[in-house]
Amino acid sequence: MSDTNASTNGHVKPFLLDTIVLLHKPSALFRFVDNETVSPFDGIEELDKFKTNTDDLGRNARTVIRHLDRMRKRGNLSEGVPIEQTGGHVRVILEEDQKLCPGLTINTPDNRIICTAFQLHQDGKRVVFISKDINARIKSDALGLVTEDFEAQKVDFERLYDDIRECIDTVHRDNSLKREIRKDIGHYIFKDPELGPALHKLRSGGKKLFLLTNSLWDYTDVVMSYLLDGVVAEYPFWRNYFDLVVTGASKPAFFSELRPFQELDLVTGEGKALGENAPLERGKVYQGGNQPAFQRATSCPGEAVLYVGDHIYGDILRSKKSSLWRTCMVVQEIEDEINYTDARHVKISALSEVELLLARLDDEVSARKTALNQLERKKPVAEEERRRLKGELERLRRAHRESFDLSESLERDVEEGFNRYWGLLFKEGNENSRFGEQVEQYACIYTSRVSNLLHYSPMQYYRSPRDLMPHERAGALSGKLSPLGSEGPPRGWRKEG
Numbered sequence: 001m002s003d004t005n006a007s008t009n010g011h012v013k014p015f016l017l018d019t020i021v022l023l024h025k026p027s028a029l030f031r032f033v034d035n036e037t038v039s040p041f042d043g044i045e046e047l048d049k050f051k052t053n054t055d056d057l058g059r060n061a062r063t064v065i066r067h068l069d070r071m072r073k074r075g076n077l078s079e080g081v082p083i084e085q086t087g088g089h090v091r092v093i094l095e096e097d098q099k100l101c102p103g104l105t106i107n108t109p110d111n112r113i114i115c116t117a118f119q120l121h122q123d124g125k126r127v128v129f130i131s132k133d134i135n136a137r138i139k140s141d142a143l144g145l146v147t148e149d150f151e152a153q154k155v156d157f158e159r160l161y162d163d164i165r166e167c168i169d170t171v172h173r174d175n176s177l178k179r180e181i182r183k184d185i186g187h188y189i190f191k192d193p194e195l196g197p198a199l200h201k202l203r204s205g206g207k208k209l210f211l212l213t214n215s216l217w218d219y220t221d222v223v224m225s226y227l228l229d230g231v232v233a234e235y236p237f238w239r240n241y242f243d244l245v246v247t248g249a250s251k252p253a254f255f256s257e258l259r260p261f262q263e264l265d266l267v268t269g270e271g272k273a274l275g276e277n278a279p280l281e282r283g284k285v286y287q288g289g290n291q292p293a294f295q296r297a298t299s300c301p302g303e304a305v306l307y308v309g310d311h312i313y314g315d316i317l318r319s320k321k322s323s324l325w326r327t328c329m330v331v332q333e334i335e336d337e338i339n340y341t342d343a344r345h346v347k348i349s350a351l352s353e354v355e356l357l358l359a360r361l362d363d364e365v366s367a368r369k370t371a372l373n374q375l376e377r378k379k380p381v382a383e384e385e386r387r388r389l390k391g392e393l394e395r396l397r398r399a400h401r402e403s404f405d406l407s408e409s410l411e412r413d414v415e416e417g418f419n420r421y422w423g424l425l426f427k428e429g430n431e432n433s434r435f436g437e438q439v440e441q442y443a444c445i446y447t448s449r450v451s452n453l454l455h456y457s458p459m460q461y462y463r464s465p466r467d468l469m470p471h472e473r474a475g476a477l478s479g480k481l482s483p484l485g486s487e488g489p490p491r492g493w494r495k496e497g
Helices: 019-024 026-030 041-050 056-074 109-122 134-142 157-173 176-183 195-204 217-228 291-298 312-322 334-343 345-377 383-418 434-442 450-455 470-480
Strands: 014-017 036-040 089-093 128-131 146-149 210-212 244-247 261-265 272-276 285-288 306-309 326-330 445-447
Touching: 014 019, 014 109, 019 026, 019 041, 019 056, 019 128, 026 036, 026 056, 036 041, 036 109, 041 056, 041 089, 041 109, 056 089, 056 383, 109 134, 128 134, 134 146, 157 176, 176 217, 195 217, 195 450, 217 244, 244 291, 261 291, 306 312, 312 326, 312 434, 326 434, 334 345, 334 383, 345 383, 445 450
Parallel strands: 014 036, 014 128, 036 089, 128 146, 210 244, 244 285, 306 326, 326 445
Antiparallel strands: 261 272, 261 285
């Protein structure tokens, strides 16, 4: 089963979900594009039995119930509530007459759910019964129902990655992607009006600029002419901004291999290679090359170079590992994420407060459990104190469960509100995402666009804040755990008196 079960010929198909499907994957409610997701009344009753559990089943049951409650406020569940994201709708049905289901007794919830699907089938609906229960699928199949297993993760992600990678590599190799962009370059590439002034400001401050790109000369010239030609009066052509221009650099091989620089013939306009070239000169364009030769030719120490790129591996990670170059990562989506998180700062602050509450509740639960264990070791057991501690423990556990559900709901709302598939770019829950970790580790600075440098002095020193490890953030409080340390008194300790 996949989430691409779009309705055909304009006919809406009802997908009736077994309870175990929702307990396994609450988002199954929203996976049937342009169709009807049906939840039988008996399924809701089953969810109610699980909602007090403290395990994954209990959490998922409560999630489904919250989803349905939110939809109930937007419409009538018995008639169906539309889901904007999928174009379908969700309906809860109650079938009173279940005597028409041959061969099945109706004394179990599973059988009553199958009978509900059967009655929809008898009414002429093209119903599909979805279940993870093998026995339920066998029974429904015997009744002549269209039956499918629910497997939300049956995509072969390794193959999916290989296929996408091959597609991307192909459109770059055969130049088809760039051919399409060149047909309407203004449609695909944003012309930043501050880019030219930013580069001019850097040059005016005594900085030397170089362009290092994997694109070949013909495409580079078209794009850069569109972006920079005539933007600033002092630079009629884009090449006037740069001291060196290197195309076809084949990054990340530029940082790890020793390919020679080749000068390109710009007189004929064909950009053919003229052969290897040792000295690199302003006004000429080169192809290929390598980082060590570049550094020797420019006589510029690695730590004095700020390399700006937008590819975390090909630009930032490899240059950082292979050289002393400082790195600046361009992440265009930062602006969207900042605007989004600013607009939802109230909800994000609430999430932070709930996470702090969860930490305190964890401590309180642990303290009550420890006290209860110590009390039960004593003979005779003080029953009144034991009952008091057990009552407090149960209340704390209930509060913890409710707070945990609230934190998950808030976190999901925040992340899916930015992107319903991937969430936020830099965060994964309360931690940095893998991408965020790489940016933090390998990029000396990062920004949304090169033109942001216009708002800083060319002499700006970008100083990072002091990194703090968890024990440093805890400060003196951590000392309470072990006041004398692991091997005697800490340095500077003096016994009073």
